[in-house]
Structure formats: structure tokens, C-alpha cells
Amino acid sequence: MESAIKTVVGQFVSSARGKESLNKDSFQKLVQRQLGNIMADTDSSSSVKEMMQGLDENHDGKVGFQEYLTLIGYLANSLSESKTKTQTATN
């Protein structure tokens, strides 16, 4: 699990390319390449923009690390709910 957490952190760090936040382009690349299978509409530029605005708590037009963790938490929640449902269905 430690490597999983490191992967989540490393993905942000490498996508941000030395900066503190992801701009629209780097955020779009990240979700397209890394989260395309568990998120909807990652190929749509307008959807990704909306997603980004939803995460951008401090309204600086970028996705900072905390805002990125919000997305990861949201995805973890979605996956957790679907897992629990599957478990209930098969138990």
C-alpha cells in the first residue's frame, strides 16, 4: 500500500513538472492518461474544465496538491461504494 500512496503523490509531482499546481493542460493529460478508466468524460475538454473548476477551491485556475487529493478521495469513495455494493450483492 505504501507504493500505492507514493504512486498517487508521484503522479502529481511528475505532472506538475516542478510547479506547485497543475494547470489545465497538465490536469487534462493526467486525468486522460491515468484516470480514463475510472472517470467519465476525460476526453472531453469541457468536462475536464468543469471538473477542474469543481476542485479549484481557492479559485486560482489551477489544481493544487490538496485539490488533487480531493479528487483522489472522491474516486476512492466511488470505488468503495461500488465495491460495497458488489459485496452485498454476492454475499
Added chain:
Amino acid sequence: MESAIKTVVGQFVSSARGKESLNKDSFQKLVQRQLGNIMADTDSSSSVKEMMQGLDENHDGKVGFQEYLTLIGYLANSLSESKTKTQTATN
């Protein structure tokens, strides 16, 4: 990265063994076995208890999924800070 998020979710689900939260024993096992290299004092029962109380926002004596995600976010932040420091040091 998708598998990393799934690992984080799956670890909670398997540790909780069908329940919605981790009790003290299952939380201790999880941090000892899965996070011993990136967290301090995971072998100390009293430290793990303190850690658990720190996470237990709703004071039910257990660690729910949101509370677990708080821990993951906290660890991700620590790793991110040390990564940024390393980058700054080597650049």
C-alpha cells in the same frame, strides 16, 4: 494510478472484513503491515491508539472510510513535502 487508488480502497475493505469501520485491532494490523515503513511507531499499541483517536472525527471508537482517507491524505502530504524538498535539494 487507477490500481493505486483501488489498492487504497481494497486495503480498507479487506481490513474491515465486511464491516463499515476498522476497530482498534484491525486498524493496528493495517498500519503495522501496510504502513510500517512510512509511519513512525506503528509497533507501539499506545501510539496507534493515539493515532486512531486523532483520526476518529465522529468519536465512535473506530476508523471509518472517510477517517481512513484522512490518514492517507496525511501520509500523501508528508511524502509530497519530502519529495519537494528532495527535488529542491537536487535541482
